[in-house]
Amino acid sequence: MLKHFISKVCGxxxxxxxIMICIPSRVTEVEKKAVIDAASQxxxxxxxxxEEPIAAAIGAGIDISKPCGNMVVDIGGGTTDIAVISLGxxxxxTSLKVAGDKLDEAIVKxxxxxxxxxxxxxxAEDLKVNIGCVYPKIQDAEMDIRGRDLITGLPKTxxxxxxxxxxxxxxxxxxxxxxxxxxxxxxxPELAADISDKGIYMTGGGCLVDGLDKLLQEKLGIxxxxxxxxxSCVALGTGKALDNLDALEGKGK
Numbered sequence: 276m277l278k279h280f281i282s283k284v285c286g287x288x289x290x291x292x293x294i295m296i297c298i299p300s301r302v303t304e305v306e307k308k309a310v311i312d313a314a315s316q317x318x319x320x321x322x323x324x325x326e327e328p329i330a331a332a333i334g335a336g337i338d339i340s341k342p343c344g345n346m347v348v349d350i351g352g353g354t355t356d357i358a359v360i361s362l363g364x365x366x367x368x369t370s371l372k373v374a375g376d377k378l379d380e381a382i383v384k385x386x387x388x389x390x391x392x393x394x395x396x397x398x399a400e401d402l403k404v405n406i407g408c409v410y411p412k413i414q415d416a417e418m419d420i421r422g423r424d425l426i427t428g429l430p431k432t433x434x435x436x437x438x439x440x441x442x443x444x445x446x447x448x449x450x451x452x453x454x455x456x457x458x459x460x461x462x463x464p465e466l467a468a469d470i471s472d473k474g475i476y477m478t479g480g481g482c483l484v485d486g487l488d489k490l491l492q493e494k495l496g497i498x499x500x501x502x503x504x505x506x507s508c509v510a511l512g513t514g515k516a517l518d519n520l521d522a523l524e525g526k527g528k
Contacts, residue, residue, distance in 0.1 A: 291320035295517045297327045297509055300356045300368035325516050326365055327351070327509055328358035331478040334512030335502035339363050344466030345473065348455055348491075349509065350374050350481030355451050357458045359466055367461045373450045375481040378403055385443035390433050392422035403484060406437040409448035410486025410493075437485075448487060452494050459495065474498035478508040 294314050298307065307324060314322045331349040332339050339345060339360050349356045352375045358368035382399040386392055398420050406416045416437040424431040455475070459467060475497055477488060483506075488499040502508050 291318055293321045293323070293517070293520070294319040295323040295325055295513050297330050297513055298324050299354045299370040300326050300328060300358055300365065301370040323517070323520070325513060326358065326368070327354075327356045328368060329360060329363075329365060330510075330512035330516060331356075331502075331508045332358075332360050332476065332512065333515050334504075334508035334510070335476055335478055337476065343473075344462065344469035346455075346458070346462075346470045346475045348451070348475060348477045348482065350451065350477065350479040350487075351509070352376050352480070355454065355479075355481065357455055359458060359462045359470065361466055366463065366466060367458050369454055369458055371450065371454050373447050373454075374479075375403075377447050378407070378444055378481070378484065381447050382407070382440070382443050385439070386420075386422065386433075386435070387425070389439070390422075390435075391425045392431055392433060393425055394420060394422040398422065402435060402440060403444070406435065407440045407444060408437050408485040409441065409444050410489040411441060412437050412485070444484065448484070448490060451487075452491055455491060456495060471497055474500050476500055476502055478502045478505050480506045 296310055296314060298310060310324065311322045328347040328349050329339065332345060332347045335347070337345050340363050342362055344366070345360045347358055347360060354370050354372055355374045356368070356370045358365040360366070379396050379399040382402050383394055383396065386394050402418060402420065406418045417434050419432055419434050421430055421432045459470070462470065475491065477499060482488070482501055488501055492499045504511065
C-alpha cells in the first residue's frame, strides 16, 4: 500500500524520496521501527516520524515553537490523540482507541439493542453525520434508516431521532472528555494557565460530531475551538513539517 501511495505521488522517481509519516502519541519503539522499516522497504530514502497532535497543530496554524502551552485534541477514525505542545514538542500526551470508528460501533450496538435491527457501518456513519450529537439539541432531528429485523430476518425501516443518538454516543464521548481531563491534570501549571487563556484546539473528522466541542467546554470550563479545514489538518501539518526539515533533523531515522 505504501509503495502504491509513493508511486502515485512521485511517479517514476530517479531518486528515492524522503517521507514523513504520522504516528499516534503513545506508540512504542518497536512500533516506530516497524513503520520506518515498512516505509524503507516501500522505497523511501529517509523516513521521518511526527506525532499526529504536533502535525495537527502545525496544520491548524498554531506556532508550536513558542514556549507557551497549546492543547490539541485530534480525533481521527481509529485513535484520539491528545497533547499539550510547547517549544516544538509534546510535554504531556495520550492516545486512546476511541474515535470515529468506535462512535459508529456504539450506534450499531444501540440500534440493535433498542430497535432489534441490525445496520451496517455505512448506515451508522450516515446517522452520526446527519443527526448524531453528544450534547442536547434545541430541535430534535430525525432520520429514516433501513436495516435487517433480527426477529423476522426481513428488511425494516425505522425512524431514529437525534435524542437517541445522544444516548448512543454519550458514553464514548465522555471517554474522550475524561482523557482530555487526565492530560490537563498532568500538565505543568504554567502551561495549563496558557491553555486556559487560549483554549483547546480540536482537529480531525471525529471532532465534527455535533456538540462535542460544547460537551468538552461544559465539562472542563475551557474554551474549545474547532480548527479550520479540520479533516485535513494532520495531512497539511505533515506537509509543512516536511518542508521545514531543518527544525526536525535528528528525529529522522
